[in-house]
Amino acid sequence: MTYCAPVSTSRIIATTIGVGASTVAGYGMYRLMLIGSCTGDGCDTSIWVFVVALLFAVISAMVGDTLLLIATLLAGLGIGAVLGPLTDPNGQWVGYIIGATLVLSSLATVLVGRATRKAMAGMRAAIRDSLPAVTPDTLQTTGRAAVAEVLAVRETGTTVNDNPVVGLRVRMTPTDGGTPVEGEKNALVSRLNIPRVGERFAAGYDPGSPDSFVLILAVTDHTPAHLREVYERVRPEATPGSDLLERLGKLNELRLAGALTEAEFERQKAKLLDPTG
Secondary structure, eight states: OOOOOOOOHHHHHHHHHHHHHHHHHHHHHHHHHHHOOSOSSOOOHHHHHHHHHHHHHHHHHHHSOHHHHHHHHHHHHHHHHHHHHHHOTTSOTHHHHHHHHHHHHHHHHHHHHHHHHHHHHHHHHHHHHHSOSSOHHHHHHHSEEEEEEEEEEEEEEEEETTEEEEEEEEEEEETTSOOOEEEEEEEEOOTTSOOOTTOEEEEEEETTEEEEEEEESSOOTTSOHHHHHHHHHHOTTOOHHHHHHHHHHHHHHHHHTTSSOHHHHHHHHHHHHOTTO
16 A cells, blocks of 8 residues: 655645646747737737736746646646647747747656656665664664574675675564564674574564564674573574684685685684684
């Protein structure tokens, strides 16, 4: 179901007035093409109607649906300019050029306006999606505790300080016995501890937005006690000693595969052996 934002009464009234004014302005343009100029007998009364209608159309566009009204005004003026010489052989032939230009401008306004609105909506959505509903620290402390099973891992091509940003899709089963839910998001992970499909981790997530979750890939001093217990239950093999050996093994595999230089290997190994150094 698509949600449509409510439209204010003033906007509806302004749009209606604007469409009417644009129609009258188009008629004024038509009369202007027939007259040609105000020399001789002076200006026809319809010219002043044209000016007033044009003014109303512009003001209405500022209050109502701007894109619609600008396009309508240009189209009305363009059609009026073409009808002048078309219905009267003595009309100003330049009306064809003016009319065609205005009608094409109307179409361009609609196309460019729609594309711009779509692009802006996409940008707003991207910005909104890039901002987490809650911070990882908050999810750890107040989020719903769960056991998360990794369902999919995909590369994004982005790295931060040699660590990759990967797309994760997980199924989270609440530890309190609730219904499992799935969540998906991009996350920065250590290149030495990239989650694999089928692995299970402790997790904290926002029940109102399952895509907002945090995985406990490794226990630290800041890991809350309740998530530490879940982690130790689902990953009993990840004791401090075995976890260190596993990371050193992965580090060596990266070095042998050419993904790490000797200098990078030594630097990462030193961090593992002495995290406080």
